Amino acid sequence: MRAVVIRSFGGPEVLEQAEVPVPSPGPGRVRIRVTAAGVNPVDLHTRSGGLAQAGLMVPRDVIGLGWDVAGTIDEIGSGVPDFALGDQVYGLSDRLDVPLGAQADFVVLDAAAVALAPRRASAVEAATIPLNALTAVQSLDALALTAGQTVLITGAAGAVGGFAVELAVAQGLRAVATAAAPDEDLVRELGAEFFVPRGGRLGEAVRALIPGGADGAVDAAxxxxxxxxxxxxxxxxxxxxxxxxxxxxxxxxxxxxxxRADGPRLAELAALVDAGRLTPRVAGTLPLDRVADAHHRLAAGGLRGRLVLIP
Structure with a gap:
């Protein structure tokens, strides 16, 4: 099978589509036939060596790429009662130090990192959700705000920020969004009550809207x-x-x-998608062998949503 790997750090030229053995799931794990795999900034930082330089991962001879996946369960390890062959699922590979990531024909994940995919989203749309929406909701959890309080969300038009706006609103919070001026309509459609255009003195602008300042902030930017x-x-x-x-x-x-991967929370996010309260955004799709193009496009910035690879 094919998988995106790197054998050295550097620019997009080090990305390799390698032929590797099909993995088998051990106890508590499932194998997913990949339909779609998201491309995220963490992939760029892994490829460049930035994460290794920061001490967040150990350099290896072979490193697999890809965190977000959507696809079909085609093999199940022992001790996994909650899934069946053929289930349409999505999940998160949250480890940096792996020889095989989600950007591949097949990937094996812990069953606890997987949930049934949203019914009202395509596999491509589902593949934009796990890393970014879990980051947003786990950030909101850390703030521990209560309904009616205000939360500032920076980078509100981006993948994490956009999910944070919708999830904050779903929790009854009042969202104060900051993004580029042309993105105001987008973030207001996502549910932002207040909007501050990027640039200028953010603290003064927010305090003019919310006396004393916001109760919390998710700093996606x-x-x-x-x-x-x-x-x-x-x-x-x-x-x-x-x-x-x-x-x-x-x-x-x-x-x-x-x-961190969280299958039960992914199930909650899928329910929000199906209820029309969480909006996947796809910036574009590319075949697996054009992963380098995806890295170039992501590095250039300006995307609204995530690029998705189709094995």
Missing amino acids: SLGAEALDAVRSGGAFAAVVGGAEPAGLRGIRVSNTWI
């Missing part, structure tokens, strides 16, 4: 101290990129969202 300034004293702040969290000035509780 990694603005750091600039976004922290828009949060009230004693509020909460969730960074979504390692090393991007600011100091907890003014008693603000600062956390970093280290994403």
